[in-house]
Amino acid sequence: MDILKFITAGSVDDGKSTLIGRLLYDSEAILADQLEALHASNRKNDDGTIDLAILTDGLKAEREQGITIDVAYKYFETVKRKFIIADAPGHIQYTRNMVTGASNAALAIILIDARKGVIEQTTRHSFLVSLLQIPKVVVAVNKMDMVDYSEEVFNNIVADFEKLAAKVDLVNVTYIPVSALKGDNIVYQSSNISWYTGDSLLQHLETVEIVIDDSSAHARLPVQWVIRPQTDELHDYRGYAGRVSSGSFKVNDKVTVLPSGFSSTISKIELYDKNLEEALAGTSVTVHLSDNIDISRGDIIVNSAGQPQLSNVIEADLCWMDTRPLDTTMTYLVQHNTKTIRCKIQEVIYKVNINTLEKEHDEDFKLNDIGRIVIKTAEPLAFDPYQVNKANGGAIIIDSRTNVTVGALMLRQSVE
């Protein structure tokens, strides 16, 4: 069994929380005491049925305001797969929360209200899904019960979305007509929508293929910690501990350590008491090299035959996440893999109006703004373009005055 992490993009008005609640409720992922609390709550739908949206509202303030502010994680499983839902808010003032939730998702559900069709927020959500390179996309056309389950309405929305998808470079899109409120095509296929013969949302989530990059050309191991017991019997033990972020390493692979550029060969791959022949993306291991070279936290071990870019002036996409605007004269910190160093955002190339996708030439980079910039770092970063290898192309900006994470970077290319 494997795990699918997905995000739901939409707003309260689109019935997003109801959709998640319905998925949990109909797949029987809700336990008796939680159900009891749900029934005891005085929030009900107009027709007196339980308001399933309550299941995803975590924080008191959110319950009071009736909106999802933060990212909440929900867990459920079926016999086929385990699921982690990142439930992020859809309003524009919470763009940073959606970016956060999207960063780890393997699939995105974009919710469209059948009565409204493709609107401004659909453009925004699609742009963000594309920017964060979420591999699979489901467009759930919700509230089909409110449009008499009309095939024509659905087809028109699909046609409109296709145009948008082409504009923002979204591929692998699946369309499903649903009603979260009535339960149509969420877990069970709906008899109200007989013209639709595809999978229900859950059936699709259970069977969609998750692809991971296990090519040796993308083998990357950021070193987190060096294990040196320095005891009598383990006097010469020197293991580099880290998680393979992408690709795969095998014993005897020729590797290069960056930024130093020293080369060596993998002599052993350990996972606690086991020796592995191969370590695939996602595995936490301890690697030994045949040469004694100076390696510490912040270095990255890569396959010599497929090296990343090494540069300290890099063009990147930036999402600003702090209430204090970007200051291009200030020194920030950038954290990429296990390395944290000083940096400056030396140029704003353009900003994107994420509702219209128009480029704006405005230096003023505020909360939730997204655009293209040039970053200069105190030391070179060994990175891959985010579009090519997400795992080695994302980084965060930290404000050293507050220590808060203020920006998300999708690195693109060296501009030296």
Place this chain on the structure above:
Amino acid sequence: MSKYRLDYLDELEAEAIYILREVAGQFEKPALLFSGGKDSITLVHLALKAFRPGKFPFPLVHIDTGHNFEETITYRDDMIAHIGEKLIVGHVQDSINEGKVIEQKGKNASRNPLQTTTLLDTIAKHGFDACIGGARRDEEKARAKERIFSVRDEFGQWDPKRQRPELWDIYNGKIHKGENVRVFPISNWTELDVWNYIRRENIPLPTIYFAHQRECITRNGQLMAASPFLNMDADDVIEHKNVRFRTVGDMTCTAAVESYAFEIDDIIDEIASSKISERGARIDDKVSEAAMEDRKKGGYF
């Protein structure tokens, strides 16, 4: 590209090891909070996988309410002797003696709320800048929104409105002096994942997790172990029951469930078919709908 994927337990394990190593790499003085429960026992096992053959780069810290199940303390001491790592114990009794907290009175008296003070004092005394804990996001609604690196202010408080964005698997552990970070490596595990992992890895557990005979009383609809720490009155009837515990907290606030699950396979079957969530057996969450959120803001783990 191929379709190969790690099994979900491998994936969860790899993530937890990665997070533990980030703690080691990013902090000067971390600690692992050890309660004696299955989640923190799992953390110790994951730490072995993250750092052996080296030593742990942190001590284990136990906040002892003095109202523990004896089995938990026996387990703790045996485990420490076996792994040869350092243990620091913070005693709630010391906080009471120092007058920092006052023992609750009445029938539902518990030392559970008092441990927050002892925990914060222990953190301050040793200058810990990161505390690793076994909390999981599936336990409760407030936990579902907590970060894996969760910053606490000087007063140990969690501010759900001021959480840092946490992107990809990049964890920002930068803090100011006096602040500390709570780190939750098994955030993404469910109760069943923990049990399946314990079975797969053959991790020993305190005996109270398995069905046994015990003197119990029924209070507020839940079975409580009869003990000198539980204030009893004439209405309380002691019954002999076959029970086990799903969490291991203070004896005064951890309810038992009737069970005949003597082996780990039985427990997994029982949980898989259970209709009561794990925290449903913790009386301290039942006070109000927002109980957990309020306690977390106050510095409770």
